Amino acid sequence: MSTENNVFLGIDAGTQSLKLLAYDAGQKEILHVCAAPLELISRDDGSREQIAEWWLDALRQCMSELPAEIKARVRGIGVSGQQHGFVPLNKAGEVIAPVKLWCDTSTIAECEEITLRFGGVERCIDAVGNPILPGYTAPKVLWLKKHKPEAYAELAHILLPHDYLNFHLTGKIFTEYGDASGTGYLNILRREYDRDMLAAIDPDLDLLPLLPPLLEADATVPLGEQARQAFDLPAGVKVSTGGGDNMMAAFGTGSTKPGVLTLSLGTSGTVFAHSDKPAIDPHGDLAAFCSSSGGWLPLLCTMNCTVATELTRQSLGKSISECEQLLEASTAGANGLINLPFYNGERIPNLPHARASLHGMTDTNMTPANLYRAAMEGATYTLRRGLDAFDRAGQQFTAIRLTGGGAKSPHWRQMIADVFNLPVEIPAQQEGAAFGAAMQALWACEGQADDLPALIGEHLAVDETMGCVPIAENVATYATLYQQFQDLLGKQYPEIQ
Numbered sequence: 271m272s273t274e275n276n277v278f279l280g281i282d283a284g285t286q287s288l289k290l291l292a293y294d295a296g297q298k299e300i301l302h303v304c305a306a307p308l309e310l311i312s313r314d315d316g317s318r319e320q321i322a323e324w325w326l327d328a329l330r331q332c333m334s335e336l337p338a339e340i341k342a343r344v345r346g347i348g349v350s351g352q353q354h355g356f357v358p359l360n361k362a363g364e365v366i367a368p369v370k371l372w373c374d375t376s377t378i379a380e381c382e383e384i385t386l387r388f389g390g391v392e393r394c395i396d397a398v399g400n401p402i403l404p405g406y407t408a409p410k411v412l413w414l415k416k417h418k419p420e421a422y423a424e425l426a427h428i429l430l431p432h433d434y435l436n437f438h439l440t441g442k443i444f445t446e447y448g449d450a451s452g453t454g455y456l457n458i459l460r461r462e463y464d465r466d467m468l469a470a471i472d473p474d475l476d477l478l479p480l481l482p483p484l485l486e487a488d489a490t491v492p493l494g495e496q497a498r499q500a501f502d503l504p505a506g507v508k509v510s511t512g513g514g515d516n517m518m519a520a521f522g523t524g525s526t527k528p529g530v531l532t533l534s535l536g537t538s539g540t541v542f543a544h545s546d547k548p549a550i551d552p553h554g555d556l557a558a559f560c561s562s563s564g565g566w567l568p569l570l571c572t573m574n575c576t577v578a579t580e581l582t583r584q585s586l587g588k589s590i591s592e593c594e595q596l597l598e599a600s601t602a603g604a605n606g607l608i609n610l611p612f613y614n615g616e617r618i619p620n621l622p623h624a625r626a627s628l629h630g631m632t633d634t635n636m637t638p639a640n641l642y643r644a645a646m647e648g649a650t651y652t653l654r655r656g657l658d659a660f661d662r663a664g665q666q667f668t669a670i671r672l673t674g675g676g677a678k679s680p681h682w683r684q685m686i687a688d689v690f691n692l693p694v695e696i697p698a699q700q701e702g703a704a705f706g707a708a709m710q711a712l713w714a715c716e717g718q719a720d721d722l723p724a725l726i727g728e729h730l731a732v733d734e735t736m737g738c739v740p741i742a743e744n745v746a747t748y749a750t751l752y753q754q755f756q757d758l759l760g761k762q763y764p765e766i767q
């Protein structure tokens with residue numbers, strides 16, 4: 271089928287903003303990108319929540335900015351969403367509680383309870399593929415039962431953020447394997463909901479009927495009439511299944527075939543690669559997720575990526591460009607300062623109780639430049655542990671595709687190349703998750719399911735001017751510094767060894 275003039279929309283509901291991207295598949299051109307910021311509710315008990323209606327407000331705002339001539343050419347929409355959030359709906363389809371997000375660490379007790387009932391961490395990993403961690407959806411469901419019993423009594427549907435946006439667009443409740451694999455209750459080996467895990471979450475209620483049906487990755491659902499009218503879109507628009515933001519970034523960076531390592535520098539930091547078979551990490555560092563293209567997507571996620579750089583930047587009262595200058599004015603190792611950046615606990619390493627700490631402070635190194643560099647280095651070293659995990663699994667890579675807001679920083683790009691000792695490539699289409707969602711929509715709506723990597727290869731370009739290669743001298747320095755960071759981590763948190 272011809273893609274001439276056809277436009278595909280990618281919607282990415284990230285933690286800090288919702289973005290809308292319009293891609294002209296015929297001209298291979300991004301026509302429009304806009305974003306609406308999102309607030310975050312943070313409490314000292316580790317709660318990190320958003321109100322689902324905020325995402326709809328943000329979507330309405332972005333849609334209202336999309337020019338009518340582009341809207342008229344829209345054929346498909348793909349939705350990317352921050353993973354793991356629990357959107358509880360009642361029978362009427364109304365959201366009955368604030369959404370606990372991927373970065374919420376208030377459910378440590380619930381994780382322990384579910385893990386114990388299921389038979390221990392090893393059994394969770396062996397049977398289902400993943401341990402039960404505070405970021406995942408499973409403990410959030412038990413948390414609602416324990417902390418908001420009135421809401422739990424009304425619970426009729428358990429959705430994820432991107433499922434909820436799809437529900438708003440289509441009027442239909444469904445999900446897909448990628449995002450569902452981040453719940454903790456999808457058995458990633460059998461690719462079905464795990465009844466034993468559901469019983470471990472709530473032994474008193476059969477949760478299975480509350481879960482959305484799983485659609486295949488290349489399925490589509492018609493845009494609902496209500497959304498079509500509200501957004502002033504043409505008839506015949508289809509919505510693809512979408513997926514978690516990392517699954518969509520896999521489309522947007524080319525990690526839809528083995529051998530391409532993607533690193534995302536967003537609120538969270540992630541390192542992931544496509545796998546044609548289930549990839550279970552016995553250490554539990556790589557989450558055994560499914561992809562949203564029919565395969566699997568082993569992934570390491572840290573909760574403190576631009577969280578670390580942003581908190582430091584804000585406390586220094588500097589702009590992003592001033593912080594770039596601070597990086598210029600500092601050298602590898604931040605003159606001895608080391609930041610263990612666990613501001614609201616951490617997913618990997620699994621330290622939900624941890625708090626950030628600064629080490630090696632002297633009367634000469636406490637400068638804004640060293641503080642900012644140490645935050646960025648700490649966030650980078652925790653991601654470097656992802657490459658170690660892929661090494662242990664026998665997967666090697668020749669380059670890194672970088673995406674997420676932090677990829678805009680030239681100094682961070684060079685730091686990644688030096689710490690990972692791999693060339694860094696920057697996709698020309700920079701909004702990896704939103705572009706990936708548009709690519710999934712193109713793939714599914716135009717019936718081009720046969721050769722996804724070829725389709726991606728046709729549309730995805732690498733920006734040759736923005737890439738960088740490791741600098742030998744820095745690689746050697748950072749190898750020593752990374753080892754120092756690892757040693758300090760082991761000393762501070764012996765439980766992770």
Ligand SMILES: Nc1ncnc2c1ncn2[C@@H]1O[C@H](COP(=O)(O)OP(=O)(O)O)[C@@H](O)[C@H]1O
Nearest residue numbers: 284285286287536537576580674675676678679
């Ligand atoms: N040049 C830069 N240097 C460092 N961080 C940056 C730069 N540009 C953007 N960012 C950070 O990127 C983050 C947003 O990234 P994004 O991937 O959009 O996040 P999310 O998807 O989690 O909402 C913000 O915290 C922002 O400060």
Ligand SMILES: O=C(CO)[C@@H](O)[C@H](O)COP(=O)(O)O
Nearest residue numbers: 285352353372536537538571
């Ligand atoms: O929890 C994970 C991955 O397991 C996070 O990557 C979230 O999906 C949030 O993404 P961003 O808002 O940082 O893009």
